[in-house]
Amino acid sequence: MTFEILYEDGKARVGKLYTEHGPVITPFFMPVASKGSVKAMEGADIDILGFESIISNSFILSLSPGIDVVEGAGGIHKFMHFKKNIFTDSGGFQVLSKDFLIKKTDEGALFKDQSGKKMIYTPEIAMKNQIRLGSDVAMTLDDVAHYGLSGKEYVDAIRRTHDWARRSIIAHKELKKEYDSKQLLFGIAQGGTREEYRRFSTHKINEMDFDGVALGGLVIGESRGELMGAIAESVKHFDDHKVRYLMGLGSPPDVVRAVGEGVDCFDSIYPTSNARHGSMLTRKGRFMIKKVAYKNDHGPIEEGCKCETCKNYSRAYLHHLLRTHELLGYKLATIHNLHFMNNLIHELRDAIKKGRYKEYAEDFLKDYFSGKEAKEFSNNVQQKYMEKLRKEQAKIFLDWKGE
Numbered sequence: 193m194t195f196e197i198l199y200e201d202g203k204a205r206v207g208k209l210y211t212e213h214g215p216v217i218t219p220f221f222m223p224v225a226s227k228g229s230v231k232a233m234e235g236a237d238i239d240i241l242g243f244e245s246i247i248s249n250s251f252i253l254s255l256s257p258g259i260d261v262v263e264g265a266g267g268i269h270k271f272m273h274f275k276k277n278i279f280t281d282s283g284g285f286q287v288l289s290k291d292f293l294i295k296k297t298d299e300g301a302l303f304k305d306q307s308g309k310k311m312i313y314t315p316e317i318a319m320k321n322q323i324r325l326g327s328d329v330a331m332t333l334d335d336v337a338h339y340g341l342s343g344k345e346y347v348d349a350i351r352r353t354h355d356w357a358r359r360s361i362i363a364h365k366e367l368k369k370e371y372d373s374k375q376l377l378f379g380i381a382q383g384g385t386r387e388e389y390r391r392f393s394t395h396k397i398n399e400m401d402f403d404g405v406a407l408g409g410l411v412i413g414e415s416r417g418e419l420m421g422a423i424a425e426s427v428k429h430f431d432d433h434k435v436r437y438l439m440g441l442g443s444p445p446d447v448v449r450a451v452g453e454g455v456d457c458f459d460s461i462y463p464t465s466n467a468r469h470g471s472m473l474t475r476k477g478r479f480m481i482k483k484v485a486y487k488n489d490h491g492p493i494e495e496g497c498k499c500e501t502c503k504n505y506s507r508a509y510l511h512h513l514l515r516t517h518e519l520l521g522y523k524l525a526t527i528h529n530l531h532f533m534n535n536l537i538h539e540l541r542d543a544i545k546k547g548r549y550k551e552y553a554e555d556f557l558k559d560y561f562s563g564k565e566a567k568e569f570s571n572n573v574q575q576k577y578m579e580k581l582r583k584e585q586a587k588i589f590l591d592w593k594g595e
């Protein structure tokens with residue numbers, strides 16, 4: 193058994209996902225370590241914060257430092273010194289980004305690496321890279337159909353995603369034997385926000401022999417209403433006993449709502465990227481700590497927060513560190529935002545166990561959108577911010593030499 197449901201409350205559930213470095217209790221949120229580090233944090237820091245799982249990116253690691261290096265270190269857990277569960281994404285999102293994709297074919301993607309060298313990336317290569325990295329959960333290579341495509345583009349992407357999913361299963365079965373691996377494999381459904389496409393893709397991926405299922409191609413430009421509609425439509429067509437992973441979702445109110453729709457796991461650069469930009473998560477929404485109003489504010493980031501940053505440092509100190517680009521500022525801000533996410537997840541699990549998810553979600557959302565700072569981030573502004581985050585993620589190679 194890969195996944196068991198422990199408690200249910202409406203569509204929301206608490207479960208247990210069994211992996212080689214697990215088990216992991218669901219729902220859970222994964223900090224993103226695309227290049228093998230959650231930016232500004234050690235593996236041990238992530239462990240201390242209470243996260244049981246993170247996600248790295250096998251495509252990015254294949255370019256630098258190279259799969260050989262990580263394999264030679266004894267696998268990704270040893271390489272980055274994180275002892276718990278590690279997911280690896282195939283890199284479909286990156287490899288198919290127009291920033292470096294040369295040509296997409298049914299065989300795979302022809303792309304240019306950071307030195308300009310041409311390479312082919314296929315579903316089989318994505319499987320082999322992930323097995324060699326030794327992650328607990330591998331993701332299939334999918335043709336990401338993001339928001340705003342034409343009907344034909346969606347159909348092509350879905351067809352290719354399903355074909356690549358079938359090929360991934362065959363390759364992964366062989367590789368598991370060859371490498372004596374217990375790695376799990378998750379399939380990814382596409383379909384954008386169009387109900388009929390979403391339903392079709394979810395059905396197909398659900399039928400295939402995957403250990404878990406993922407909702408792909410979301411949180412990339414669609415409105416919040418369209419996002420929640422696509423989630424609700426997808427979840428309906430996945431079997432209950434399969435763990436459901438929504439890729440790329442990390443804003444706290446969206447996580448709360450998606451858990452209510454029956455989603456079990458999430459990953460996003462949202463809390464860590466926000467932290468480094470000085471955008472702090474609180475129960476009353478986000479606020480920008482670099483604003484001049486916090487220059488002389490000697491209170492913690494959030495009153496009552498039990499994170500190490502709030503216990504020991506003030507808003508004024510964080511304001512100073514981040515405005516002067518001191519490296520410690522990135523770490524302290526990241527600790528707070530990740531602690532906030534982990535705390536939120538624990539409260540959600542607790543509410544589901546007690547059968548009071550609905551009340552919890554209502555209270556949380558009311559508070560989150562009540563603060564005066566939260567008004568800075570109305571839905572519209574939030575949307576623009578998500579678009580900015582997406583571009584940042586897509587350009588991950590362009591800042592290769594930077595951070």
Ligand SMILES: [Zn+2]
Pocket residue numbers: 493494497498499500501502503527528531
């Ligand atoms: Zn804090």
